Structure formats: C-alpha cells, structure tokens
Amino acid sequence: MSRLHLEDLTVVYPGTRHSDEVHALEKVSLTIPGNDFVVALGASGCGKTTLLNVLAGFIQPTSGTLLIENQPISGPGADRGVVFQKHALLPWLNVIQNTEFGLKLQGVAAQERRAVAVKYLQLVGLQEYHNFPVYQLSGGMQQRVGLARALTSDPDILLMDEPLGALDALTRETMQELILDVWRETEKMVFFITHSVEEALFMATKLIVMSPRPGRITHTYDLDFCHRFFEEKNARSIKSMPDFIAMREEVLKIIYQDEKSSGEED
Amino acid sequence: MSIINFITNPSRASFSRVFGGAPAKPGETFGVPGYGSSTVISIVTSVTLLFIWWLVTTMGWVKPFFLPSPQSIAIRTIELASTEYSGATLWQHTEWSLYRVFTAFFIAVGLAIPIGIGMGVNRVLRGIFDPPIEFYRPIPPLGYLPLTIIWLGIDDLQKIVLIALAIFAPMALAARAGVRSVSIEQIHAAYSLGANRFQILRYIVLNGAMPEILTGMRIGIGFGWTTLVAAEMVAAQEGLGHMVLTAAEFLDTEVVILGIVMIGVIAYVFDLLMRFIQHKLVPWKGKM
Numbered sequence: 001m002s003r004l005h006l007e008d009l010t011v012v013y014p015g016t017r018h019s020d021e022v023h024a025l026e027k028v029s030l031t032i033p034g035n036d037f038v039v040a041l042g043a044s045g046c047g048k049t050t051l052l053n054v055l056a057g058f059i060q061p062t063s064g065t066l067l068i069e070n071q072p073i074s075g076p077g078a079d080r081g082v083v084f085q086k087h088a089l090l091p092w093l094n095v096i097q098n099t100e101f102g103l104k105l106q107g108v109a110a111q112e113r114r115a116v117a118v119k120y121l122q123l124v125g126l127q128e129y130h131n132f133p134v135y136q137l138s139g140g141m142q143q144r145v146g147l148a149r150a151l152t153s154d155p156d157i158l159l160m161d162e163p164l165g166a167l168d169a170l171t172r173e174t175m176q177e178l179i180l181d182v183w184r185e186t187e188k189m190v191f192f193i194t195h196s197v198e199e200a201l202f203m204a205t206k207l208i209v210m211s212p213r214p215g216r217i218t219h220t221y222d223l224d225f226c227h228r229f230f231e232e233k234n235a236r237s238i239k240s241m242p243d244f245i246a247m248r249e250e251v252l253k254i255i256y257q258d259e260k261s262s263g264e265e266d
Numbered sequence: 267m268s269i270i271n272f273i274t275n276p277s278r279a280s281f282s283r284v285f286g287g288a289p290a291k292p293g294e295t296f297g298v299p300g301y302g303s304s305t306v307i308s309i310v311t312s313v314t315l316l317f318i319w320w321l322v323t324t325m326g327w328v329k330p331f332f333l334p335s336p337q338s339i340a341i342r343t344i345e346l347a348s349t350e351y352s353g354a355t356l357w358q359h360t361e362w363s364l365y366r367v368f369t370a371f372f373i374a375v376g377l378a379i380p381i382g383i384g385m386g387v388n389r390v391l392r393g394i395f396d397p398p399i400e401f402y403r404p405i406p407p408l409g410y411l412p413l414t415i416i417w418l419g420i421d422d423l424q425k426i427v428l429i430a431l432a433i434f435a436p437m438a439l440a441a442r443a444g445v446r447s448v449s450i451e452q453i454h455a456a457y458s459l460g461a462n463r464f465q466i467l468r469y470i471v472l473n474g475a476m477p478e479i480l481t482g483m484r485i486g487i488g489f490g491w492t493t494l495v496a497a498e499m500v501a502a503q504e505g506l507g508h509m510v511l512t513a514a515e516f517l518d519t520e521v522v523i524l525g526i527v528m529i530g531v532i533a534y535v536f537d538l539l540m541r542f543i544q545h546k547l548v549p550w551k552g553k554m
Contacts, residue, residue, distance in 0.1 A: 056458055078460030088451035091550030092473045102459030105469070135553040146455075153459055 002070075003189045004032040004055075004157065009064035011050050011215075023214030024050040027064070030217060032206060037183055037226060039192045039204035041251070043258040047215020048193045052161050055191060056082050069156050078102060081150030081188075083160040087142040089134045089149070096121065096130040098145055102153040113152070120148040123182055140171040147179065151186060158183075160192045164199065176203055177235055180226050197251050201225055202239060209251060211258045219254060223247075334520045339527070342520045351521060352512040354504040360528060363506040366422065366497065367490045370429035374486060378437035379479060385438070386445025386475070387467060395438070403435040407493045411500070420501035432493040433486040440482020444475025477551045480544045484537060491533045 011025040024047040032038055040048040053059040054066060057076040066073050068080065076082075089098050096117050103113035121127055124144040134142060143163055150158055160179075164172045176199060183190050194200050200207055202225050209219040229238050238244060290296040316336060322328045323335035330338065346356040354362070384391040402410070407428055414431075418424040448471050456470050498507030506525050513521035544551070 056454075058454060058457075076454070076457040078458070080458060082455065082458040084451050084455060086449075086451050088449065088455040089554075090452060090470070090473065091554040092476075092548070101456075101469075105456070105459055105461045105465050133550065135550045149455075149459070159458075 002031050002033045003035070003068070004030070004038075004191075005065070005067040005070075006030040007065040009051075009054065009066055010062045011047070011054060011059060012062045025054070025061075026214035026216045028215070028217055030208065030220075032189060035183075035187050035189050036206045037180070037190045037192065037204055038206045038208065039194060039200040040208050040210055041194060041197065041200040041255070042210030042215075043212055043255055044195070045212040045215070046210035046258070047212070048210050049161060050215065051210075052082075052159050052191065052193055055157070056080055056159050078106060078153040079156050081153055081155035081158045083143070083146045083150050083158065083163045085162045085165050087134075087139075087146040089142060089145055091133070091135045093134070094130070095126060095132050095134060095137070095145055098134055099148045099152060102149060106153070116152050117148070120151045121145075123151070123185060124148045124178060138171075139167050140175055143167065143175060144178070147182065151182070151188075156189065158188050158190045160190065162193050162195070164194070164196075172199070173235060177229070179203070180229060184230060197248055197255065198239060201244060201247050201251065202229070202235065207251075209254055211254075219251075221247075221251075331517065331519060334523065339520050339524050342524055346521070346524070352504075352509055354509075356509075356524075356528070359504050359506050359509045359525075360532070362502075362504045363494055363498070363529070364532070366425050366505065367429060367487070367494055370426045371433055371487055371490055373426070374430045374433035374437055374490075375483065378434045378482075378486070379441045382438035382441025382479075382482075383445055383467075383471065383475065385442045387471060392442075399435050399438055402431070403439075407432045408496050411496055415500060425497040425502065428497045429490050429493045432489040436489055437479075437482040437486040440485065441475060441479050444478030444482070445471055447478055448474030477544070477548045480540065480548065484540045484544075487536060487540070488533065491529055494529065 007029050009025055009028040010023070013022040013024055015021045028047075028051065040051060042048050050059060054061050055068070055073070057073050057080065090101065093101065096114070099121055100113040100117035103116060108116075118127070118130075121130065124147055126141065126144055126148065129137065129141065134145060137145065146163070163179075164175050167175060179190075179192075180203060192203060194203075201223060204221070204223050205226060207219075207221040207223055208217045209221075210216065211218045225238050225241075225244060229235055232238065294301065319333070320336050323330065323333055323338075343356065348355060351359075381391070381395055385395050386392075410431070411428060414424050414428050418427055452470055452474060453466055456466055461469070494505070495507035495510060498505040499511060502508035506529055510522050510525035513519075513525065
C-alpha cells in the first residue's frame, strides 16, 4: 500500500525522425508511502515538469506503471490538485468565486461550496480579499488563491509546478512557510517542483534529484529541515545551519555537473 | 541657438518626449511609444478642421457646389427633419438604415459567434466552415451584390443578407481567434478541478474568448456601415445610403455630405457604446 507508486515510468516525445526522439523520462521508479512533501529538483530538461504532467493526467506515459492511492491514472481529475507556475486563475471571477470554482464544477450547492472556500481562503490568509478581482492581487496573493482553489476539492495529492518561480525573494520565503503550514494542516501529499536548491532542501521530506538526457532520478534524500522549521519557526536559522549548507553544496555539485555535461553536448 | 543644437540638445519637455532623450518623470514610464493623452489634441484638430471648412466656404474660396458651408448643411438638416427628401424625412431614412444594419448585425452575431466558437473547439466544424468563409471573406460586397439580387430579389431581405454577409466573416473569425486565445493553463486548471468538456466550453472558453468576440463585434458593425450604401444602391425607396445616392444624382452636395455625416456619427456613437460594454464586460482584458 502506498500513496504514490511509479515503476519504470518512461515518456518519449516523438521527433520528426527516430533519432530526434527525446526521452523526457527514462525508467523512473519511486514509491511514496505516506503524506510526504516530495520535491523534484534538477537542471532544466531533466523531465520534472513532464513527470508532474504525467501525475496530473495531462500526458500519457509511453510505458511503465503509475498508481496513486493504488489506482491507475486515466486523465486529469479532482483527486489531484494542481498549482501552476502561472497561477492560471480566471480573471472574470473574483477571489472567492475562483476558490470555489472546482466545487461548482462538481455540482456542490452554492452555500456549501462558499463555506469550504471561506475556510481555505482563511488558511492561506486571504480572508480579507473575498470580493477582490484576481487581477488586482500581487503575484504572491494570486498564488495563494491558486493554492486555496486546489485545496477545496480535497485532493489526495497536491501537484505544484514551480509555484514560487515568478515571485520575489522575500515573498517566496513567506510562501514557502505558508505552503509548509498548509501541508501540515491538511496532511496532503505534495509533489513540488523547483529549481531552487535552498527551497528544495528547506521544504522537502523526500527530495528527488533528477538529471537530463534522459530524464531520470539520480539521487533521493530523506530530509527533515521542514520539521525543524515547525519546531523552531525560524526559517533563516535553519537555512544557515551547517548541515543545511553542507547538503546544499552537495546537491548544487550534482546539479552543476548536469548543467555542465548537458552544455558540452550542445 | 542653431537648429542642430536644438535637435541634439532638446531642452523642452515635448521634444524630449518625442525623442525619448530625457528620463521620465516619477509616475511615468520611460520610453512608452505614444505616451500621453491625445484627447485635447483631437478636439483641437476637429475644431480647426471645422473652422477651416467654415472659413473657405464663407469667404467664397470654394464654390458651394463642391463644398457647401457647415451652416448651410445645418439648415438643411433642420429642414429635412420635417420635410421629405426623396420620399422620406431624414429621420425616416435614418430609421430604415438603422433597421437594416442592426437586423443584419443581430443575425450575423447569432450565427457567427456559435459558428466561430464551434470552429475553434471542433476540427470537423473548422473543416466544414473554413473554406467557404475564407473564400468569400476577401470579396468586396459590391462584388457579390448582383448575385444576391439574382437570388433574393430586390426586397429588404436582399439588403439585410448583403450587410449580414459583410459582418459575418470578420466576426466568425474573431470568435474563432478568441477560442485560440484562451490560455491553456486555465483549461488545464479547470480539468484538474474535475471539469468535463462541456464545462470547459461553458466556463472557460466562452469567457476567455469574450474580449476577442467583442472586438469582432466592433469590427463587424463597422463592415455593416461600410456595406450599407452598397446595399441601398438598388431599388431602395428610403435609407441614408439611398438618400446620399439620390442627392448625388441631383448634384445636391449638401445632402450628400449630410448623409455621410449622419452615417459617421451613428457609427461612432455605437462604437463608443460597444467600448463601454467591453469595459463593463471584460474589465480584465489585457490585465492577466
């Protein structure tokens, strides 16, 4: 029994000729038993977004097994919430309408879905902004609406595709803490993509480092920096701990090596 | 100060704005092409043109046959408001034209938007409608006017169909382009929240395509007004286009210009109304 189980998952993008084929994912295997915070980290082209798209059900794997809650995936669905890099909110709806949109699609009664939306907007700290047009919010707030929206459907897994990539450094750190708090509060499994090593180490309970050409998992780490954060509530001190820095240098070395070797191929 | 000096070392604000030399003032953005409001300039231009018109006609520099004075046209307007010209008063002519253009407009809207959206979301519909629309779209309405007469006669139906055809193509293409402009992230987000295909169409595509559809409606009604005079060329008893053409036959320049101004003003007012609707319906346009 496991929450997420991948075995020999392979995705090949067809080229114009057979030799142009891109092996975005090559025999990726991964088993996550519990409510882990899984972070996928890697150089560009390592297939981490492809992996997320497969989990979300947007891409059909070429071969291999994929089970979530012991069920195979057949297309996107409300059991997997997605938070996008570009928030993907609907500008014709206000904040609370965006948040309850998923429940509306599922036919939940207006009052009931409003109550759920209120609860999750509270959780992400936007209780004051129910009737704001989403295009008037800052980037960080828009991402928080995106997070609340994904949570309202009560998914088994939250898939987050570089959700903090477009934010400034300070907002980004605040959002990291917010997402960790939401994760602890809701006890969801999270699959989180980033290319920031520090962010990955800070947030992950399970870190998977991926390498390009072909895209595959090269290293897996079990981490507990986020649990230390829950105890201490001081992100900066955790990020400056000696073992955090040692870990950071180790992972950076792997990633730089990948970037360098892929640069040589080009 | 020499000219060269003046150009290479612009000290006046308007000059630096044109050439982008000086830094922007706080609150303004540096280097935005065409920065600033043009309303005052537009009003000055309009008043100046009217004044020149008034001057050259009143001083007798241009014969009234070629260009009647603005005041004589104003007098004719008041006159034609109550007396008939070529079988109808000015308002009756206007009403007929409005009836034709707007009937055609609503028919075209009713057909073009569903068909355009259908073309955007369905490859079969796109395959069916693309060749005929793309074939007739570039043909000027005057080109297929004779054919509409042969097929539909010379009643109002023929006139409305001609105008509707002119409006239909650009609007259908706008609706189709609107579907294409919907962001794939929004569609993916809705699918991952459990939407089915119908819900994607209803909640995402229709809303997302709305800015382009409204722009298409503005462009479409413009084509409608352009086609009006052509539509009223044959066997019309009334209508602004008919009035203008009759006046031209009698070399009555005042009424020709009056008719042109009427069409221009109505089209402009309607466009202002459409812009207002656009602003109300899609305030988010260009902001996401």
